[in-house]
Amino acid sequence: MNVPAAPLAVAGAVAAPATTPAIEFNNITRRFAQQGGKGEMVAVQDVSVAIAPGEMVALIGPSGCGKSTLLNMGAGLYAPSAGEVKVAGTKVIGPRREVAFMLQKDLLLPWRRIRENVELGIEIRGMSAAERRERALKLLDRCHLTGFGDHYPYQLSGGMRQRAALARTLAVDPQVLLLDEPFSALDAQTKMVLQRDLAELIDAEGKTALLITHDLVEAAALADRVLVMSARPGRIIEEIRTDLPHRSDPLARRRHPRMGEITARLMELLHVGESEIV
Amino acid sequence: MNKSGFNLSTTAMSAGVLLAFLLGWQFLPPLAGIPEFILPGPAKVWAEFLRMQSVEKVWMHTGITALEVAAGFVLGSLLGIFVGFVLGVAPRAELVLSPYILALQIAPKVAFAPLFVMWMGFTVYPKILVAILIVFFPVMVNVLTAIRSVDPDWINLARSFSASRWQLFRLIEAPATLGPLFSGLRIGATLAVIGVVVGELVGGNLGLGYLLTLGDGQGNTAIVFVAIILLTGIGIVAYGLTALAERKVLHYLPRANYGAV
Numbered sequence: 001m002n003v004p005a006a007p008l009a010v011a012g013a014v015a016a017p018a019t020t021p022a023i024e025f026n027n028i029t030r031r032f033a034q035q036g037g038k039g040e041m042v043a044v045q046d047v048s049v050a051i052a053p054g055e056m057v058a059l060i061g062p063s064g065c066g067k068s069t070l071l072n073m074g075a076g077l078y079a080p081s082a083g084e085v086k087v088a089g090t091k092v093i094g095p096r097r098e099v100a101f102m103l104q105k106d107l108l109l110p111w112r113r114i115r116e117n118v119e120l121g122i123e124i125r126g127m128s129a130a131e132r133r134e135r136a137l138k139l140l141d142r143c144h145l146t147g148f149g150d151h152y153p154y155q156l157s158g159g160m161r162q163r164a165a166l167a168r169t170l171a172v173d174p175q176v177l178l179l180d181e182p183f184s185a186l187d188a189q190t191k192m193v194l195q196r197d198l199a200e201l202i203d204a205e206g207k208t209a210l211l212i213t214h215d216l217v218e219a220a221a222l223a224d225r226v227l228v229m230s231a232r233p234g235r236i237i238e239e240i241r242t243d244l245p246h247r248s249d250p251l252a253r254r255r256h257p258r259m260g261e262i263t264a265r266l267m268e269l270l271h272v273g274e275s276e277i278v
Numbered sequence: 279m280n281k282s283g284f285n286l287s288t289t290a291m292s293a294g295v296l297l298a299f300l301l302g303w304q305f306l307p308p309l310a311g312i313p314e315f316i317l318p319g320p321a322k323v324w325a326e327f328l329r330m331q332s333v334e335k336v337w338m339h340t341g342i343t344a345l346e347v348a349a350g351f352v353l354g355s356l357l358g359i360f361v362g363f364v365l366g367v368a369p370r371a372e373l374v375l376s377p378y379i380l381a382l383q384i385a386p387k388v389a390f391a392p393l394f395v396m397w398m399g400f401t402v403y404p405k406i407l408v409a410i411l412i413v414f415f416p417v418m419v420n421v422l423t424a425i426r427s428v429d430p431d432w433i434n435l436a437r438s439f440s441a442s443r444w445q446l447f448r449l450i451e452a453p454a455t456l457g458p459l460f461s462g463l464r465i466g467a468t469l470a471v472i473g474v475v476v477g478e479l480v481g482g483n484l485g486l487g488y489l490l491t492l493g494d495g496q497g498n499t500a501i502v503f504v505a506i507i508l509l510t511g512i513g514i515v516a517y518g519l520t521a522l523a524e525r526k527v528l529h530y531l532p533r534a535n536y537g538a539v
Contacts, residue, residue, distance in 0.1 A: 072434070075434075075438045076438070077434050077437060077438065094440070095437055095438045095439070095440045097440070099438070100438065100439075101435075101438055103431060105429075105431055107429070107431055107432055107435050109432070109449075109450070109453065110530050110531065111453045111456070111530050112530075120435075120436070120439065120449070121439040123449075124436060124439040124440065124441045124445055124449070125439060125440065152530045153530075154530070154531065154532045172439060
């Protein structure tokens with residue numbers, strides 16, 4: 001199960017980079033009380049991940065392996081049962097300015113215009129209305145939503161709504177982006193275009209990102225490193241450095257000859273096709 | 279059908295139904311041998327309505343009932359919104375109070391009318407109070423349920439931006455309750471009329487409820503019909519204004535999501 005397939009994989013502990021990681025999970029365990037109060041469920045067990053500034057790491061694993069739990073702890077929404085999360089070297093005890101997250105659901109507020117939705121985070125943080133507006137319009141341009149600022153969410157397609165969600169995430173100027181299956185609700189083509197836009201933005205701005213996904217090709221096409229988690233209780237069982245060119249262009253990466261090799265290895269690790277139970 | 283859900287032919291058909299109803303009402307009861315003092319026809323009701331304008335000051339009574347309905351509806355709604363919000367953001371308070379709230383909700387509110395009349399006399403206040411009590415519950419319950427069912431991911435999103443408790447309420451929870459709030463208000467608008475009429479039936483010499491007892495006492499069924507029609511009119515106006523406000527406020531929802539009017 002844990003046989004390293006050289007030269008793609010580096011099995012075992014994740015080596016900490018020399019510089020202070022942008023975000024790190026140190027020996028994280030998270031337990032939840034079972035429904036009905038009987039016993040505990042261990043969602044994540046002894047997980048350590050360190051992500052260097054500017055690095056894009058994808059996390060894949062079977063359903064319910066605790067990927068989202070890890071992300072919520074990264075966002076400071078709840079604390080780990082054991083271990084600690086650090087952002088830029090300091091321990092996370094609550095939501096942090098440097099971190100922003102984006103989910104599969106766009107979470108746009110239907111009563112706010114698109115521009116006002118993009119402004120949500122900076123409004124909460126107390127930025128002045130004029131400044132907010134300027135930044136939101138700039139981000140709408142960058143996310144290819146020019147001219148849609150005054151629309152309401154229901155007037156936009158799923159792909160455009162997710163672009164707006166990305167703009168809202170970037171509006172708070174986070175150093176670390178936590179992305180929880182951000183494109184999994186989109187159709188295949190929209191997804192590829194949005195992956196490219198995300199890769200461009202993250203590469204251009206040197207943002208750090210942790211991408212949780214079920215899509216093995218997405219993981220390989222976007223990430224510098226892919227971490228594979230086991231079924232619950234989730235542990236990291238494998239780390240694969242993608243080492244592919246065209247970091248800012250996942251569409252080009254998809255066509256790269258080594259893509260097949262990487263996804264095949266990921267399928268093997270996740271036992272895709274070996275069991276009917278998914 | 280066009281977007282608004284009706285067109286000329288459906289409007290014409292609706293008008294046709296009204297006409298057929300009025301004709302049936304006018305001509306069928308005499309054919310069945312029902313005397314006019316038992317079931318007055320529309321012509322008789324109309325004549326009575328005209329007579330009441332001068333003799334019974336019917337517009338004055340209508341105005342008083344309408345004001346009581348408006349006051350009861352507005353105050354009951356505000357109270358319902360306030361208590362709904364407070365209980366919504368304080369789950370502990372809700373747990374403590376829920377058995378009493380449930381009991382009060384199950385109790386037939388109109389049964390309080392005699393009590394209120396005894397306390398406050400033959401004034402407008404007991405009528406308004408019954409309306410407040412009856413409007414309060416659907417509004418409060420809808421607001422409370424809506425706050426409870428706000429998408430937790432919205433809350434997490436705002437929390438991840440370090441939102442304060444007040445910001446969570448103002449930016450997420452309060453606006454998220456607007457849809458269910460208006461459903462509650464539409465129910466409340468019709469209930470307010472019931473509350474006021476029951477109050478007026480119990481005591482006093484003002485309002486359309488008083489005209490109902492007057493017609494009853496005189497054995498004048500036409501007066502009762504006039505009062506019923508005017509009460510329905512007040513209810514329609516209250517409901518219509520609420521639905522109009524809903525359209526204005528919830529403009530950001532796709533049209534299909536508007537409640538039926």
